[in-house]
Amino acid sequence: MVRELGKQKILNVDLSSGQTSVQEVPTDELKGLLGGRGLAAKILYERLKPGTDPLGPENILIFAPGTFSGTNAPSSGRTTVTCKGPATGFYLKVSGGGHVGAELKYAGYDYIVISGKAEEPVYLWIHNGEIEIRDAGHLWGKGTRETDRLIKNELGDENIQTALIGPAGENKVLFSCIILSLYNSASRGGVGAVMGSKNLKAIAVRGTGALRAADGKGFFKLASDIRKEMATDTSANTMHQWGTAGFIPGLNALGMLPTCNFSKTTIEGGERLSGQYLEDEGFLVGRESCFACSIACHRYVRTKEHRYGEVNDSGPELETMMSLGAECGITDTEAVLKANQLCNDYGIDTISTGHVMAWAMETYEKGLITEKEAEGLDLRFGNASAMVELVRRMALREGWLGDLLAEGTKRAAERIGGDAWMWAIQAKGLEQSACDTRGAKGYALGFALNPRGPDHLTTEAIAEFGFTEEAKALIKHITGDEKYAVSTITDKRPEIVVWHEDCYAASDALGFCAFTSTASYNVNPERMAKLFGYATGIEISEQELMLAGRRIMTLERCFNVREGYRREHDTLPWRMMNDPIPDGINKGLVTDKEMLDKMLDEYFKLTGWDPTTGIPTREELERLGLLKLCGDAASA
């Protein structure tokens, strides 16, 4: 079976009735939204009624590999998963790597839209156009590693790719994730709990079909040229050598490593959390990549002393090292490797897990969680064994403490009361990822605006730091002057954020990893537009591609507006806005309300969103061709 890349298919699966159906994506929709994340945003907007319970059967869960997933375009194997998020009650899109997206394309589909709820635990088996809903009673309660193994054994095919949840998703932990191809996580906002709420343990996919580009030669040549360039890219090579954790020593030296729940920015012994340390000390045993990625930033690690139990598994990313390590005041490498392994097996997001624990540690040290409530754990910062133990308790909602923390920092702080909310590093219900938004104003603005909550995965405006010549050149391209490649100023941040949001949305829709498009710059908008034309036969310019990115961002905003989202939701954790950085090169910095408001005012002017309410205006929706679809949001 050979399919055209420009002719996409949606597989609908209703778990309540067991019915399935297939739809074709109209060409104009593919052109306007680029597929993947963009199409998923439209499907969610059209099919989900405002006010739907994120953990009720009416929520839908959309798996959307990028339009180029399954091709040789470098690092294009990402899959977006979209739904209404349980942690925030707003729009949730998460992205994961691995090989599931490519396999789904080869099996005949570009999207899976899952609705309803199965009466008993099930898993979905998709193979070359055939779909089966199979009993998963024997898999319920099992970890992600064992579940993957059992499914492959049961179906008799080692080449099957899986997307699955662990016990945390079954227990509806509000930061549970979906594990793709065993070692990749679609992590944030409790997407695993949505899958668990549908009694859906796993999706297993296998396909032997092929994809055809409209201009195969043109596509192959440009993709190969980019791949060759990436082979000499410094930042890509650093990521290959040490993984994302290779940036830890630099961040620690600069005083940019959030430590002890963002109360400090450096940690003694921080090098033990680095990719370099994993290699030098013999923890690193291999490297791995997502589909069609030449960077191969993933690593396999093995512990040596097994002080917390043996680890022989995928290695922690930068954010994981920061969250489970420095944020908890911990530099014990074996403890972080073990906690990372447990998070992946139980299926919980390592960023939120680390931040929830860091919040609990500060709350304990301040006396708002008592010794009795800590249920035998000494929760002071730096206690590695308590950190490792707490992962299981949270994932299984074990005891009073585990159940409390499984709700995330926002709800846990509300239950604890007092001032505990002030050091909950969250906004809208999502724990902030580990970039300190007090000293990075573009990040601060992007985090505040992110429809799913404060993290880097709608912008990743790393160029604002001006770390490399390429980054400075990009800032010049966006603002007219490379002098704005300084992260501590508010000037031009709105322009920088808008560009990154649009580029990121386009890159997500096509399936590219952000490491190729907004963290290193080999995949730029011009090249994405050309590849889109070669792949689908639909010619678009660079400007049209960026406009499609803006259309996606606006559509996601409109979804949130219908759910009650307004300008006041564009905010940051209290500590980021009120508690100056205590040490390091950015000592004394904060992104206060006045600064954030100034940047937001400018952002709204640039985007045509109403500055008072933050709602996209009718004129802007008209410009983007979204008025018919999203007119109800503009009237909200």
Ligand code: SF4
């Ligand atoms: S750079 Fe890393 S995360 Fe991105 S596609 Fe490649 S292996 Fe996956």
